[in-house]
Amino acid sequence: MKFIAEINVMPLKALLDPQGKAVSNSMKNIGFQEIENVRIGKHITLEIECMSKETAMEKINEACNKILANPIMEGYEYTIKEA
Amino acid sequence: MKFGVVVFPGSNCDHDTVYTLENILEQEVVEIWHKDDDLQDVDAIVLPGGFSYGDYLRSGAIARFSPIMKQVIEFANRGGLLIGICNGFQILCETGLLPGALLHNNNQKFICKNINIIPDNNDSAVNATLNKDKALKIPIAHAEGRYFAPEEDLSKMRQNGQILFRYCDESGVVSREHNPNGSVENIAGVCNELKNVFGMMPHPERAADDELGNTDGRLILESLIKSFEEKRVSSYN
Numbered sequence: 535m536k537f538i539a540e541i542n543v544m545p546l547k548a549l550l551d552p553q554g555k556a557v558s559n560s561m562k563n564i565g566f567q568e569i570e571n572v573r574i575g576k577h578i579t580l581e582i583e584c585m586s587k588e589t590a591m592e593k594i595n596e597a598c599n600k601i602l603a604n605p606i607m608e609g610y611e612y613t614i615k616e617a
Numbered sequence: 618m619k620f621g622v623v624v625f626p627g628s629n630c631d632h633d634t635v636y637t638l639e640n641i642l643e644q645e646v647v648e649i650w651h652k653d654d655d656l657q658d659v660d661a662i663v664l665p666g667g668f669s670y671g672d673y674l675r676s677g678a679i680a681r682f683s684p685i686m687k688q689v690i691e692f693a694n695r696g697g698l699l700i701g702i703c704n705g706f707q708i709l710c711e712t713g714l715l716p717g718a719l720l721h722n723n724n725q726k727f728i729c730k731n732i733n734i735i736p737d738n739n740d741s742a743v744n745a746t747l748n749k750d751k752a753l754k755i756p757i758a759h760a761e762g763r764y765f766a767p768e769e770d771l772s773k774m775r776q777n778g779q780i781l782f783r784y785c786d787e788s789g790v791v792s793r794e795h796n797p798n799g800s801v802e803n804i805a806g807v808c809n810e811l812k813n814v815f816g817m818m819p820h821p822e823r824a825a826d827d828e829l830g831n832t833d834g835r836l837i838l839e840s841l842i843k844s845f846e847e848k849r850v851s852s853y854n
Contacts, residue, residue: 552725556725604718606767
Protein backbone atom coordinates (compact mmCIF):
# COMPACT_ATOMS: atom_id res chain seq x y z
CA MET A 535 0.00 0.00 0.00
CA LYS A 536 1.17 3.47 -0.78
CA PHE A 537 0.67 6.30 1.67
CA ILE A 538 1.29 10.03 1.50
CA ALA A 539 2.57 11.77 4.61
CA GLU A 540 2.52 15.49 5.24
CA ILE A 541 5.06 16.43 7.88
CA ASN A 542 5.45 19.73 9.69
CA VAL A 543 8.81 20.40 11.33
CA MET A 544 8.71 23.42 13.65
CA PRO A 545 11.36 25.16 15.77
CA LEU A 546 10.82 24.38 19.46
CA LYS A 547 8.65 27.01 21.18
CA ALA A 548 11.33 27.72 23.79
CA LEU A 549 13.83 28.80 21.12
CA LEU A 550 14.02 32.13 19.33
CA ASP A 551 12.76 31.81 15.75
CA PRO A 552 14.36 34.85 14.08
CA GLN A 553 12.50 34.34 10.79
CA GLY A 554 9.16 34.16 12.54
CA LYS A 555 10.00 37.19 14.67
CA ALA A 556 10.96 39.28 11.64
CA VAL A 557 7.73 38.34 9.85
CA SER A 558 5.69 39.04 13.01
CA ASN A 559 7.16 42.54 13.18
CA SER A 560 6.48 43.22 9.52
CA MET A 561 2.85 42.10 9.96
CA LYS A 562 2.33 45.03 12.34
CA ASN A 563 4.08 47.39 9.93
CA ILE A 564 1.78 46.49 7.03
CA GLY A 565 -1.40 46.83 9.00
CA PHE A 566 -2.15 43.37 10.40
CA GLN A 567 -2.38 44.53 14.02
CA GLU A 568 -4.28 41.38 14.99
CA ILE A 569 -1.53 38.94 13.87
CA GLU A 570 1.20 37.94 16.29
CA ASN A 571 3.56 35.09 17.20
CA VAL A 572 4.40 34.01 13.65
CA ARG A 573 6.60 30.92 13.68
CA ILE A 574 8.17 29.44 10.58
CA GLY A 575 9.13 25.83 10.03
CA LYS A 576 9.30 23.33 7.20
CA HIS A 577 6.59 21.38 5.44
CA ILE A 578 7.70 18.04 4.00
CA THR A 579 5.61 15.65 1.93
CA LEU A 580 6.67 12.13 1.08
CA GLU A 581 5.31 8.89 -0.33
CA ILE A 582 5.89 5.61 1.42
CA GLU A 583 5.18 2.02 0.38
CA CYS A 584 4.26 -0.19 3.36
CA MET A 585 2.09 -3.18 4.27
CA SER A 586 -0.03 -1.18 6.70
CA LYS A 587 -0.65 2.31 8.00
CA GLU A 588 0.93 1.32 11.33
CA THR A 589 4.25 0.26 9.78
CA ALA A 590 4.23 3.38 7.59
CA MET A 591 3.83 5.52 10.72
CA GLU A 592 6.65 3.66 12.44
CA LYS A 593 8.93 4.31 9.47
CA ILE A 594 7.99 7.98 9.32
CA ASN A 595 8.70 8.43 13.03
CA GLU A 596 12.05 6.77 12.50
CA ALA A 597 12.88 9.04 9.53
CA CYS A 598 11.82 12.15 11.47
CA ASN A 599 13.98 11.23 14.47
CA LYS A 600 16.93 10.16 12.36
CA ILE A 601 17.17 12.99 9.83
CA LEU A 602 14.09 15.07 9.02
CA ALA A 603 14.00 16.84 12.39
CA ASN A 604 16.66 17.56 15.01
CA PRO A 605 15.00 17.03 18.41
CA ILE A 606 17.39 19.49 20.08
CA MET A 607 15.88 22.36 18.11
CA GLU A 608 12.75 21.09 16.37
CA GLY A 609 9.54 19.18 16.91
CA TYR A 610 7.47 17.41 14.25
CA GLU A 611 3.94 16.22 13.58
CA TYR A 612 2.36 14.63 10.54
CA THR A 613 -0.77 13.34 8.92
CA ILE A 614 -0.88 10.24 6.75
CA LYS A 615 -3.38 9.01 4.18
CA GLU A 616 -3.62 6.32 1.50
CA ALA A 617 -2.33 7.52 -1.86
CA MET B 618 51.45 14.28 12.75
CA LYS B 619 49.25 13.04 9.95
CA PHE B 620 45.95 14.83 9.28
CA GLY B 621 43.04 13.73 7.13
CA VAL B 622 40.76 16.47 5.76
CA VAL B 623 37.38 15.10 4.71
CA VAL B 624 35.96 16.59 1.51
CA PHE B 625 32.17 16.61 1.18
CA PRO B 626 30.30 17.87 -1.87
CA GLY B 627 30.04 21.59 -1.04
CA SER B 628 33.04 21.79 1.32
CA ASN B 629 34.88 25.03 0.55
CA CYS B 630 37.46 25.41 3.32
CA ASP B 631 39.11 22.07 2.62
CA HIS B 632 41.95 23.61 0.58
CA ASP B 633 42.56 26.38 3.14
CA THR B 634 42.79 23.71 5.83
CA VAL B 635 45.17 21.55 3.79
CA TYR B 636 47.31 24.61 2.92
CA THR B 637 47.58 25.75 6.53
CA LEU B 638 48.37 22.31 7.93
CA GLU B 639 50.81 21.36 5.17
CA ASN B 640 52.55 24.62 4.17
CA ILE B 641 52.44 26.62 7.38
CA LEU B 642 52.42 24.01 10.13
CA GLU B 643 54.45 21.50 8.09
CA GLN B 644 52.33 18.46 8.87
CA GLU B 645 51.46 15.53 6.64
CA VAL B 646 47.97 15.92 5.17
CA VAL B 647 45.73 13.70 3.06
CA GLU B 648 42.38 14.62 1.59
CA ILE B 649 39.67 12.04 2.16
CA TRP B 650 36.70 12.06 -0.23
CA HIS B 651 33.42 11.53 1.60
CA LYS B 652 32.70 8.35 -0.37
CA ASP B 653 36.07 6.77 0.50
CA ASP B 654 36.21 4.04 3.09
CA ASP B 655 39.82 4.34 4.19
CA LEU B 656 41.03 6.82 6.81
CA GLN B 657 44.64 6.16 5.70
CA ASP B 658 46.02 5.78 9.24
CA VAL B 659 45.69 9.46 10.09
CA ASP B 660 46.31 10.77 13.61
CA ALA B 661 43.59 13.40 13.40
CA ILE B 662 40.61 14.13 11.15
CA VAL B 663 39.35 17.59 10.19
CA LEU B 664 35.80 18.17 8.95
CA PRO B 665 36.24 21.50 7.14
CA GLY B 666 33.93 24.44 6.63
CA GLY B 667 31.64 24.97 3.68
CA PHE B 668 28.12 24.14 2.62
CA SER B 669 28.04 20.35 2.47
CA TYR B 670 25.00 19.22 0.45
CA GLY B 671 24.05 22.88 0.01
CA ASP B 672 22.99 23.07 3.69
CA TYR B 673 19.76 21.37 2.56
CA LEU B 674 17.33 20.38 5.32
CA ARG B 675 19.71 21.63 8.07
CA SER B 676 23.43 22.41 7.96
CA GLY B 677 25.32 19.14 8.30
CA ALA B 678 22.19 16.96 8.42
CA ILE B 679 22.89 15.08 5.17
CA ALA B 680 26.72 15.06 5.35
CA ARG B 681 26.35 13.33 8.70
CA PHE B 682 25.23 10.24 6.73
CA SER B 683 28.00 10.36 4.09
CA PRO B 684 29.72 6.95 3.72
CA ILE B 685 33.02 8.02 5.34
CA MET B 686 31.20 9.23 8.46
CA LYS B 687 30.76 5.64 9.68
CA GLN B 688 34.54 5.31 9.93
CA VAL B 689 34.93 8.84 11.27
CA ILE B 690 32.50 8.11 14.10
CA GLU B 691 34.23 4.80 14.91
CA PHE B 692 37.61 6.62 14.86
CA ALA B 693 36.28 9.18 17.37
CA ASN B 694 34.71 6.51 19.56
CA ARG B 695 38.12 4.80 19.76
CA GLY B 696 39.61 8.08 21.03
CA GLY B 697 40.90 9.48 17.72
CA LEU B 698 41.29 13.26 17.44
CA LEU B 699 38.49 14.83 15.40
CA ILE B 700 37.92 18.54 14.82
CA GLY B 701 35.03 20.18 13.01
CA ILE B 702 35.32 23.79 11.88
CA CYS B 703 32.17 25.75 11.00
CA ASN B 704 30.18 23.35 8.78
CA GLY B 705 32.32 20.59 10.30
CA PHE B 706 31.08 21.64 13.75
CA GLN B 707 27.49 21.54 12.49
CA ILE B 708 28.08 18.03 11.13
CA LEU B 709 29.54 16.83 14.45
CA CYS B 710 26.53 18.17 16.36
CA GLU B 711 24.23 16.34 13.91
CA THR B 712 26.11 13.07 14.55
CA GLY B 713 25.64 13.49 18.29
CA LEU B 714 29.40 13.24 18.88
CA LEU B 715 29.16 16.79 20.23
CA PRO B 716 26.32 18.05 22.42
CA GLY B 717 23.92 20.76 21.23
CA ALA B 718 22.96 22.19 17.86
CA LEU B 719 23.65 25.24 15.68
CA LEU B 720 20.66 27.40 14.82
CA HIS B 721 20.16 30.37 12.51
CA ASN B 722 21.99 33.47 13.74
CA ASN B 723 19.66 35.60 15.84
CA ASN B 724 19.89 38.46 13.33
CA GLN B 725 19.04 36.06 10.46
CA LYS B 726 22.09 37.25 8.48
CA PHE B 727 25.18 35.54 7.14
CA ILE B 728 28.01 37.04 9.21
CA CYS B 729 31.52 37.18 7.76
CA LYS B 730 33.99 39.16 9.88
CA ASN B 731 36.78 38.95 12.43
CA ILE B 732 35.60 38.37 15.99
CA ASN B 733 37.43 37.70 19.24
CA ILE B 734 37.30 34.52 21.25
CA ILE B 735 38.86 33.55 24.56
CA PRO B 736 39.76 30.06 25.75
CA ASP B 737 37.48 29.00 28.59
CA ASN B 738 40.13 26.67 30.04
CA ASN B 739 43.32 24.83 29.07
CA ASP B 740 41.79 21.37 29.44
CA SER B 741 41.71 20.28 25.79
CA ALA B 742 44.24 19.65 23.05
CA VAL B 743 43.02 22.67 21.05
CA ASN B 744 43.35 25.17 23.92
CA ALA B 745 45.98 23.53 26.14
CA THR B 746 48.86 25.85 25.19
CA LEU B 747 46.83 29.07 24.82
CA ASN B 748 46.93 32.04 27.17
CA LYS B 749 43.61 32.00 29.04
CA ASP B 750 43.71 35.78 29.48
CA LYS B 751 44.34 36.71 25.89
CA ALA B 752 41.63 37.09 23.24
CA LEU B 753 42.31 35.59 19.81
CA LYS B 754 41.14 37.37 16.65
CA ILE B 755 39.63 34.77 14.32
CA PRO B 756 37.21 35.15 11.38
CA ILE B 757 33.71 33.70 11.39
CA ALA B 758 31.63 33.11 8.25
CA HIS B 759 28.27 31.50 8.89
CA ALA B 760 24.50 31.88 8.85
CA GLU B 761 23.80 29.03 11.26
CA GLY B 762 26.18 29.50 14.16
CA ARG B 763 23.93 30.18 17.13
CA TYR B 764 25.04 27.47 19.50
CA PHE B 765 22.32 26.01 21.67
CA ALA B 766 22.22 23.16 24.17
CA PRO B 767 19.63 22.42 26.85
CA GLU B 768 20.55 23.65 30.35
CA GLU B 769 21.14 20.11 31.67
CA ASP B 770 23.78 19.55 28.97
CA LEU B 771 25.31 23.00 29.53
CA SER B 772 25.76 22.45 33.25
CA LYS B 773 27.53 19.12 32.60
CA MET B 774 29.71 20.81 29.97
CA ARG B 775 30.65 23.63 32.34
CA GLN B 776 31.58 21.17 35.10
CA ASN B 777 33.55 18.98 32.75
CA GLY B 778 35.46 21.80 31.02
CA GLN B 779 33.86 21.08 27.63
CA ILE B 780 33.43 24.73 26.63
CA LEU B 781 36.50 25.49 24.53
CA PHE B 782 36.01 29.13 23.52
CA ARG B 783 33.61 32.02 24.12
CA TYR B 784 33.01 35.15 22.02
CA CYS B 785 34.44 38.23 23.74
CA ASP B 786 35.77 41.75 23.11
CA GLU B 787 39.38 42.59 22.21
CA SER B 788 40.47 42.52 25.81
CA GLY B 789 38.87 39.14 26.48
CA VAL B 790 35.72 40.29 28.30
CA VAL B 791 32.75 38.03 27.52
CA SER B 792 29.59 40.10 27.10
CA ARG B 793 26.30 40.10 25.26
CA GLU B 794 27.48 43.00 23.04
CA HIS B 795 30.26 40.81 21.69
CA ASN B 796 28.13 37.78 20.94
CA PRO B 797 27.90 37.88 17.11
CA ASN B 798 25.17 35.30 16.58
CA GLY B 799 23.18 34.84 19.78
CA SER B 800 24.97 31.69 20.96
CA VAL B 801 24.01 30.56 24.44
CA GLU B 802 26.59 31.81 26.96
CA ASN B 803 28.67 33.23 24.07
CA ILE B 804 29.85 29.70 23.23
CA ALA B 805 32.05 29.57 20.10
CA GLY B 806 33.43 26.03 20.47
CA VAL B 807 32.87 22.87 22.50
CA CYS B 808 34.30 19.39 22.91
CA ASN B 809 32.93 16.01 23.94
CA GLU B 810 33.23 14.51 27.40
CA LEU B 811 36.39 12.54 26.53
CA LYS B 812 37.98 15.67 25.00
CA ASN B 813 38.99 14.09 21.71
CA VAL B 814 36.22 15.59 19.53
CA PHE B 815 36.21 19.37 19.03
CA GLY B 816 33.93 21.77 17.22
CA MET B 817 34.17 25.50 16.66
CA MET B 818 32.45 28.06 14.41
CA PRO B 819 35.46 30.43 13.98
CA HIS B 820 38.00 29.51 11.29
CA PRO B 821 41.54 29.10 12.71
CA GLU B 822 42.79 27.90 9.30
CA ARG B 823 41.92 31.31 7.80
CA ALA B 824 44.06 33.11 10.37
CA ALA B 825 47.35 31.29 10.08
CA ASP B 826 49.33 32.86 7.23
CA ASP B 827 51.55 35.91 7.91
CA GLU B 828 50.60 37.25 4.48
CA LEU B 829 47.01 37.66 5.65
CA GLY B 830 47.98 39.83 8.61
CA ASN B 831 46.45 37.65 11.30
CA THR B 832 47.97 34.48 12.72
CA ASP B 833 45.97 33.96 15.91
CA GLY B 834 44.30 30.88 14.44
CA ARG B 835 47.67 29.20 14.04
CA LEU B 836 47.96 29.08 17.85
CA ILE B 837 44.90 26.84 18.09
CA LEU B 838 46.17 24.37 15.50
CA GLU B 839 49.65 24.45 17.05
CA SER B 840 48.12 23.65 20.42
CA LEU B 841 46.50 20.56 18.91
CA ILE B 842 49.76 19.45 17.31
CA LYS B 843 51.85 20.11 20.43
CA SER B 844 49.35 18.29 22.63
CA PHE B 845 49.46 15.31 20.32
CA GLU B 846 53.25 15.26 20.09
CA GLU B 847 53.99 15.86 23.76
CA LYS B 848 51.20 14.09 25.53
CA ARG B 849 50.05 11.68 22.87
CA VAL B 850 46.47 12.74 23.52
CA SER B 851 45.16 10.25 21.01
CA SER B 852 44.88 6.79 22.45
CA TYR B 853 43.86 5.42 19.08
CA ASN B 854 47.21 5.10 17.35
